[in-house]
Amino acid sequence: MTGVVVVGASAAGLSVAETLRRQGFDGRITLIGDEPELPYDRPPLSKEILSGRWPDERVWLRDEAAIAGLELDLRLGVRADGVDPAAKTVTLADGVMVSYENLVIATGVRPRWLPGTEGVPGVHVLRTLADARALKVLLAQEPRLVIVGAGFLGAEVASVARTAGAQVTLVSDLDAPLADVLGQDLGELLIGAHREHGVEVVTGVLVEQVLTAGGRAAGVRLADGRTVEADAVLVSIGSVPNVEWLAGSGIEFGNGVLCDEFCQAGPGVWAAGDVASWRHPALGARLRIEHRTNAAEQGMAVARNILAGGDPVPFAPVPYIWSDQYDLKIQIYGLPRGADRFALTEGSVDERSLVGVYGKDDRVCAAVGINKIRAVRAARALVATPTSWDAAFHREGTTI
Structure with missing residues (x-):
């Protein structure tokens, strides 16, 4: 070779x-x-x-x-x-x-841009070190910031921006942001944390247009006709x-x-x-x-x-995701999307400290931990080794 x-x-x-x-x-x-x-x-x-x-x-x-x-x-x-x-x-x-x-x-x-927004001053994405540098300069000014998209990246930036003193509006086309990945209860937990920290969360509506004034971003117009004024817009839509x-x-x-x-x-x-x-x-x-x-x-x-050479090995990892938002550390092993049942194995939603598992087709397909680093690592074994729901818990899970 x-x-x-x-x-x-x-x-x-x-x-x-x-x-x-x-x-x-x-x-x-x-x-x-x-x-x-x-x-x-x-x-x-x-x-x-x-x-x-x-x-x-x-x-x-x-x-x-x-x-x-x-x-x-x-x-x-x-x-x-x-x-x-x-x-x-x-x-x-x-x-x-x-x-x-x-x-x-x-x-x-x-990053995927909203149509017509690439290159517009005041419209940001976050993928590169240069993007992060530009956004950090912006946050030092404690701006009014609209974040389009409430996935993990948009939510992480919202938490950092709000902590830095920015006025943050988080806009999602989903009625329950993050619920498509984590389920309704945990999705509401995370969005609730943003609201408690002063983030305005707007759900169930698309951003129709980024508004400009003087050649710079000045806010967004939503599909229902509402407008949100801003000094800058972060696009985080995939x-x-x-x-x-x-x-x-x-x-x-x-x-x-x-x-x-x-x-x-x-x-x-x-x-x-x-x-x-x-x-x-x-x-x-x-x-x-x-x-x-x-x-x-x-x-x-x-x-x-x-x-x-002629003896390759299949690549079969346990998918792993993590996200830090305020004082919450979220860790996910496996693929929870599409799960048909969910059960907590430790902690509670009210405590915002928990381990939960997801099931699909009578098998454990994912495990999630919020502020439970060691415990969720132990739950990873249920995902790594194909495990039936009943064999894992000997009890019925809660349907989500």
């Missing part, structure tokens, strides 16, 4: 490179990233960086010396524009062509996989790069991290997971499978 090209200087991409070196690979590894930054961690952007608790360099996944020690052909600040699997080359935006024996696609995702550069290559993509259970998208082509859509052998479903733990684990799995 003469060379591995990793497109995406991300947590997943760096995990591929580090694992290859740890496993004894001494060939060329080219790591390509479209940002000028060293590979960095994204979850702290909406928490520690935005709040100012961390300096920017603390989000680096490795310092300069550690990166140098990997002996990479490191190409930062340049994007990949295309790939030719027949010739086994990647073309960069600066015209350079890089050859590979194995290609790993780790290009991640980008993301789009970065796959367009693969057009015409023959590599299959749609909602991500389409891979098999080994994370392989074709001969000598692999994917890892937020952009990878792979068949999870234990769950019997195609997944694409946008979370930090999965990125690192999938990067390691891809590296090992590259080195395994």
Whole structure:
């Protein structure tokens, strides 16, 4: 094996490179990233960086010396524009062509904008370190901030912004934000925490338009005709996989790069991290997971499978998500969406300290903990090993 090209200087991409070196690979590894930054961690952007608790360099996944020690052909600040699997080359935006024996696609995702808002002053998204820096400057002014989208990212920013003194309005098209993931009771618990901290939560209505005045965002108009004035707008309505550069290559993509259970998208082509859509052998479903733990684990799995030759191992992790909002730490193992039953095993909603499990088709499919770090780790075993609902609890759960 003469060379591995990793497109995406991300947590997943760096995990591929580090694992290859740890496993004894001494060939060329080219790591390509479209940002000028060293590979960095994204979850702290909406928490520690935005709040100012961390300096920017603390989000680096490795310092300069550690990166140098990997002996990479490191190409930062340049994007990949295309790939030719027949010739086994990647073309960069600066015209350079890089050859590979194995290609790993780790290009991640980008934020989804409201139509017509990209580039409008005062309209923000949060994905990159540059985004976090701009938003932190804004929060220092204690602005009126409208956040469009009440998923985990939008809710995390709301908690940081409110703590920083901003007037925050959180707008969701869902009647019960986060209930689609966590169920009605826990969704209400989290939204209730925001309201208690002074966030105005507007539910069940779409944002129809971002209003401008003097060329800057000045608020939003809702689909029911109401308007909300603001100094800035954060759009947090999901993301789009970065796959367009693969057009015409023959590599299959749609909602991500389409891979098999080994994370392989074709001969000598692999994917890892937020952009990878792979068949999870234990769950019997195609997944694409946008979370930090999965990125690192999938990067390691891809590296090992590259080195395994004809004996790859399926990638079958227990999905893991966490979120910090005010004094609440939420952790989820498995996939609670679509569950048909829910039961608390420890604590209570009133205490805002609990462990609960979700069931689907008479099996435990997920576990959630709020301010119960150790206890929810123990509940993870019910998700990791296929466990029937009755065998796990010997009692009937509560339907959600």
